[in-house]
């Protein structure tokens with residue numbers, strides 16, 4: 026890969042959770058859009074065989090000539106390309122899910138596109154598999170959307186455990202809240218608790234809003250068709266905060282501690298008791 030200094034080096038951000046329906050695709054599409062809007066040459070890699078990110082970005086445009094063995098597609102958003110991972114593993118065997126992309130494909134693709142893009146955003150499928158280790162191996166940061174309820178919070182531990190088992194350096198992991206309903210006490214208390222006790226939690230919660238769901242109808246990032254929306258502002262804040270935090274947490278420096286085992290239920294106990 027080209028580039029020796031950190032300046033100008035391509036950055037890989039994975040939007041990942043073991044859980045489905047937590048806002049991974051919504052977040053990946055909006056964050057990739059914000060990167061492109063800021064003038065970064067951005068590639069969104071759609072690792073979910075469902076192809077929701079490709080759908081939301083109306084992929085179908087011209088193929089970009091690129092060194093990747095897969096073919097990236099342009100979108101109608103300047104500086105934003107999308108690469109849909111080919112499904113299926115090069116090898117099949119124990120623990121490999123044949124419907125998921127090949128982690129070796131991911132590595133070689135990331136290496137191949139290094140000089141072409143400034144930012145790569147990975148929209149990850151739910152679950153844990155060999156692909157998850159492949160993602161952990163290539164990502165410079167993991168952004169983990171979490172709905173503020175106890176069950177979702179527990180999924181942070183599943184990812185943290187996987188990182189502990191991972192061979193080799195691991196990227197820093199930054200949870201952020203999605204689908205937040207501030208009217209609900211459980212949501213407020215979980216957001217506040219994690220933000221107070223886990224410094225790596227992003228400050229801006231993405232609010233629940235029916236406008237976010239309209240992305241599926243408009244087929245465009247919310248940040249594009251509603252640039253002043255509170256959820257857009259939250260994504261802007263998250264993207265800006267990531268930039269700052271990645272300076273403080275270089276790749277491979279530390280392994281994540283368990284997020285919730287001791288904490289999630291403490292948060293709720295006073296309410297359960299009352």
Ligand SMILES: Nc1ncnc2c1ncn2[C@@H]1O[C@H](COP(=O)(O)OP(=O)(O)O)[C@@H](O)[C@H]1O
Nearest residue numbers: 045046047048049050051204232233234237238
């Ligand atoms: N902030 C939000 N407010 C309301 N609905 C949301 C929000 N974020 C995501 N959604 C909706 O929740 C559903 C799941 O989101 P999605 O991004 O597809 O999750 P994932 O990729 O984790 O499965 C989608 O219907 C999406 O439109």
Ligand SMILES: [Mg+2]
Nearest residue numbers: 049050073077
């Ligand atoms: Mg998704």
